[in-house]
Amino acid sequence: MEKIAVFPGSFDPVTIGHESIVLRAIPLFDKIVVAVGVNADKTGFFPVEKRVEWLKKVFENYPSVEIKTYEGLTVDFCRKNNIGFILRGLRTSADFEFERSIGQINKQLYPEIENVFLLTTPEHTALNSSIVRDIIRNNGDATPFVPKQVKFS
Amino acid sequence: MEKIAVFPGSFDPVTIGHESIVLRAIPLFDKIVVAVGVNADKTGFFPVEKRVEWLKKVFENYPSVEIKTYEGLTVDFCRKNNIGFILRGLRTSADFEFERSIGQINKQLYPEIENVFLLTTPEHTALNSSIVRDIIRNNGDATPFVPKQVKFS
Amino acid sequence: MEKIAVFPGSFDPVTIGHESIVLRAIPLFDKIVVAVGVNADKTGFFPVEKRVEWLKKVFENYPSVEIKTYEGLTVDFCRKNNIGFILRGLRTSADFEFERSIGQINKQLYPEIENVFLLTTPEHTALNSSIVRDIIRNNGDATPFVPKQVKFS
Amino acid sequence: MEKIAVFPGSFDPVTIGHESIVLRAIPLFDKIVVAVGVNADKTGFFPVEKRVEWLKKVFENYPSVEIKTYEGLTVDFCRKNNIGFILRGLRTSADFEFERSIGQINKQLYPEIENVFLLTTPEHTALNSSIVRDIIRNNGDATPFVPKQVKFS
Amino acid sequence: MEKIAVFPGSFDPVTIGHESIVLRAIPLFDKIVVAVGVNADKTGFFPVEKRVEWLKKVFENYPSVEIKTYEGLTVDFCRKNNIGFILRGLRTSADFEFERSIGQINKQLYPEIENVFLLTTPEHTALNSSIVRDIIRNNGDATPFVPKQVKFS
Amino acid sequence: MEKIAVFPGSFDPVTIGHESIVLRAIPLFDKIVVAVGVNADKTGFFPVEKRVEWLKKVFENYPSVEIKTYEGLTVDFCRKNNIGFILRGLRTSADFEFERSIGQINKQLYPEIENVFLLTTPEHTALNSSIVRDIIRNNGDATPFVPKQVKFS
Numbered sequence: 001m002e003k004i005a006v007f008p009g010s011f012d013p014v015t016i017g018h019e020s021i022v023l024r025a026i027p028l029f030d031k032i033v034v035a036v037g038v039n040a041d042k043t044g045f046f047p048v049e050k051r052v053e054w055l056k057k058v059f060e061n062y063p064s065v066e067i068k069t070y071e072g073l074t075v076d077f078c079r080k081n082n083i084g085f086i087l088r089g090l091r092t093s094a095d096f097e098f099e100r101s102i103g104q105i106n107k108q109l110y111p112e113i114e115n116v117f118l119l120t121t122p123e124h125t126a127l128n129s130s131i132v133r134d135i136i137r138n139n140g141d142a143t144p145f146v147p148k149q150v151k152f153s
Numbered sequence: 154m155e156k157i158a159v160f161p162g163s164f165d166p167v168t169i170g171h172e173s174i175v176l177r178a179i180p181l182f183d184k185i186v187v188a189v190g191v192n193a194d195k196t197g198f199f200p201v202e203k204r205v206e207w208l209k210k211v212f213e214n215y216p217s218v219e220i221k222t223y224e225g226l227t228v229d230f231c232r233k234n235n236i237g238f239i240l241r242g243l244r245t246s247a248d249f250e251f252e253r254s255i256g257q258i259n260k261q262l263y264p265e266i267e268n269v270f271l272l273t274t275p276e277h278t279a280l281n282s283s284i285v286r287d288i289i290r291n292n293g294d295a296t297p298f299v300p301k302q303v304k305f306s
Numbered sequence: 307m308e309k310i311a312v313f314p315g316s317f318d319p320v321t322i323g324h325e326s327i328v329l330r331a332i333p334l335f336d337k338i339v340v341a342v343g344v345n346a347d348k349t350g351f352f353p354v355e356k357r358v359e360w361l362k363k364v365f366e367n368y369p370s371v372e373i374k375t376y377e378g379l380t381v382d383f384c385r386k387n388n389i390g391f392i393l394r395g396l397r398t399s400a401d402f403e404f405e406r407s408i409g410q411i412n413k414q415l416y417p418e419i420e421n422v423f424l425l426t427t428p429e430h431t432a433l434n435s436s437i438v439r440d441i442i443r444n445n446g447d448a449t450p451f452v453p454k455q456v457k458f459s
Numbered sequence: 460m461e462k463i464a465v466f467p468g469s470f471d472p473v474t475i476g477h478e479s480i481v482l483r484a485i486p487l488f489d490k491i492v493v494a495v496g497v498n499a500d501k502t503g504f505f506p507v508e509k510r511v512e513w514l515k516k517v518f519e520n521y522p523s524v525e526i527k528t529y530e531g532l533t534v535d536f537c538r539k540n541n542i543g544f545i546l547r548g549l550r551t552s553a554d555f556e557f558e559r560s561i562g563q564i565n566k567q568l569y570p571e572i573e574n575v576f577l578l579t580t581p582e583h584t585a586l587n588s589s590i591v592r593d594i595i596r597n598n599g600d601a602t603p604f605v606p607k608q609v610k611f612s
Numbered sequence: 613m614e615k616i617a618v619f620p621g622s623f624d625p626v627t628i629g630h631e632s633i634v635l636r637a638i639p640l641f642d643k644i645v646v647a648v649g650v651n652a653d654k655t656g657f658f659p660v661e662k663r664v665e666w667l668k669k670v671f672e673n674y675p676s677v678e679i680k681t682y683e684g685l686t687v688d689f690c691r692k693n694n695i696g697f698i699l700r701g702l703r704t705s706a707d708f709e710f711e712r713s714i715g716q717i718n719k720q721l722y723p724e725i726e727n728v729f730l731l732t733t734p735e736h737t738a739l740n741s742s743i744v745r746d747i748i749r750n751n752g753d754a755t756p757f758v759p760k761q762v763k764f765s
Numbered sequence: 766m767e768k769i770a771v772f773p774g775s776f777d778p779v780t781i782g783h784e785s786i787v788l789r790a791i792p793l794f795d796k797i798v799v800a801v802g803v804n805a806d807k808t809g810f811f812p813v814e815k816r817v818e819w820l821k822k823v824f825e826n827y828p829s830v831e832i833k834t835y836e837g838l839t840v841d842f843c844r845k846n847n848i849g850f851i852l853r854g855l856r857t858s859a860d861f862e863f864e865r866s867i868g869q870i871n872k873q874l875y876p877e878i879e880n881v882f883l884l885t886t887p888e889h890t891a892l893n894s895s896i897v898r899d900i901i902r903n904n905g906d907a908t909p910f911v912p913k914q915v916k917f918s
Binding site: 226 | 593
């Protein structure tokens, strides 16, 4: 059976933290679906199309990484796509508590799923998409925090 | 003197986690007031009337449990209703830090009050009303997470 | 049925933090057993007899508070003494994680037991018996941290 | 070289927790700039002018404390004003995780900056501006939580 | 390249928590080495031979699980055995902080290694070998906490 | 008045984490006393003389840094040496909770003292002396974790 993992998120925008988690997870899985969660009621900071375009460029040299969008519950997306693993990065203990809650609920909703966690590398611990957006909003330089394929202008 | 506790919350909707805390607290108190906090500026996901109706059904066989609504500060509600204890469930350490802050402020505002905490059972640790609302919003099945008296349709 | 709680610990020595938890719990229970855990393999800093003597003096004006010693598991002590509640104070989130573990295991070993937690008051948050022992070992003045009935000399 | 620190925040309103941190930091620095972050898109609970006025009164007897407003990133404000230190108070471990993230990102954006933390005193641990606003919104008495120079009516 | 993971620990004794992590990790790896760390200076509660014997029985029907003992650093064991992944279970946020430290140091000592974490299931969150030993020491019944293949008498 | 800080610890051995905290704190204080706590009952891994010798070499080019040893409570050392600040590094939230406790007790024992915290840099977050000792005990290479002036052979 194929080992497929989903790496779900809003990727608004993708950061070097996300990039590092996916690249390190590649040896573990046959396929990794980077799945951009789309919420009809909530527009993001960057349009979904832009976010997907950036992700495609970031992972274009990794054939086992696929970019998709999805609506609805992550577990429903997994069920429909025959995905057995949810991949997540852990940065802080606040992160951990949040991920544990989501992970346990997901397992109750879909017992076949397994949550797999990698550690964020120390130099990315402080980083998330919301900080990147904040820097951009305040006219700061966010390029050190995103993959080189992401161009803001 | 009668031992009365309040179990305050928005109960939007009541979960099996809330139910479990109240049922286990019954032997400790003469009366438990499950108090639905109403905020004039903020409508919930479910109407207050629905939330109260569900709570009444969930606890209808427990004569020492009473359902009320209130506006304003929890401590003011306690003062007016002669309530000496605030009952809360603890799930995670993030929960604990939040509850400790609120509890300490409440005690400064109303020194006669005592905060009493029970542990959420392990299988309910991940659960809260916001997760239930999220599942419903995404057309998932939230019935395993709410008492059997709660009907969403 | 009588509502009896145990407040277990090593009380080596009792602190003003312990004292405050017990005093605030008195209205909640018909009886509180302050139970000094005795470990045949491990002698404490103060002899058990001294610790019990101090506790007796601290609570001598509170008829519903009883001092006992016990060996073995706390839940076995509860079973033998018809105790339905384990009372504990919570100071920090590290405390909480520890107490939650012990509490959940105790409930698995003895499902009839209920864990009840009170908050340590802010000015006692930093305090525990080990800090008191450390101050004494280093010839510091530990009297502000213990009830006035505890005399070290 | 002059040792200048910024104490950034929204101070909506200033609390006795903020006041205590600044007063205790005075001996450490030649100058402390209490900097009210202004966000064009987000109006606060109290107008910026009011918040600044209160801060000026609270620290009027401390010549090394200066009140300013700023827009944009805190590190950009530091760069323009020759500020070498960011001063922050730590209350809880949730606080710590948040401050560590911000602090590490700030250091990446401006490596010359150093983050300096003082501990909130135990009796202020539960306090923040959002709790003060909540009490006011619910017609409670928030005066014990703000410096005596802050008048709400 | 073969995907080999080590699941290191003292397993003194193996618990149902350990068992659950390994069983759920089987689909992820070609081989899982359950490695009992042996410390010349420190004898455990149960002899190493007994711990290994129990582990062998627990996993005897899983051909991809192998039981070994090792001395020295886990990363040195990995290097010698061509192991690319360290598998660990996460129970609480205290666990997480501990594991993150060890994981980051291991990655500095041996950059080729990747740490992979699974979540402990909610009902095992409170459980660890030290609690099991404590129950045994106090003549309690620890059998609900260990795999059925572990016999204490 | 001279601004003197103590940086207390066992420094068994000094790490690059310690070194980084002291170097970054130099601009804040007129003098920093790196104080090696000596405990008559407990010998360390490295002899006190060795630990002091290493510290002296590490900071020999920084005239405002002084190395001392002390017995007894840190606050008593501060009182005798006219020290107004205790300097500490913060790595994780577990660290923070521990330091807050110690800091609050120290302030109760000696109200004139102020605790000042700097953040450990991300790449040193996982590091402490105990990990260094563990690596040495297991014949690993600990040199990347200690200042270049520390030689183990």
